[in-house]
Amino acid sequence: MRIYELAFIVRPSLTEDKRKKIVDFVKDLLKDAKFTKEDSIGQKALAYKIKRENSGFYYYMVFETNSVPLDLEKKLLAQENIIRHLLIRKK
Numbered sequence: 001m002r003i004y005e006l007a008f009i010v011r012p013s014l015t016e017d018k019r020k021k022i023v024d025f026v027k028d029l030l031k032d033a034k035f036t037k038e039d040s041i042g043q044k045a046l047a048y049k050i051k052r053e054n055s056g057f058y059y060y061m062v063f064e065t066n067s068v069p070l071d072l073e074k075k076l077l078a079q080e081n082i083i084r085h086l087l088i089r090k091k
Contacts, residue, residue, distance in 0.1 A: 004062070008082050009083050022082065050083045
């Protein structure tokens with residue numbers, strides 16, 4: 001199994017329930033993955049404006065899976081409340 005790290009930033013104007021739904025949406029995309037670490041870093045200021053936002057809520061996940069869904073990047077980009085994401089393969 002391969003280890004991946006996923007970090008994403010969510011719009012700060014969302015309520016806590018909507019942010020939780022977005023995290024659940026990301027987990028549903030990775031339903032075959034085994035999550036080893038999940039962290040909500042909280043709201044932080046951005047270094048520069050992204051999609052007219054000055055800050056965002058940061059989330060970080062580490063998971064193990066045999067393969068990442070091919071359309072994961074496309075679905076993350078299509079989600080308008082996720083303003084930035086980064087997926088890295090560790091091993």
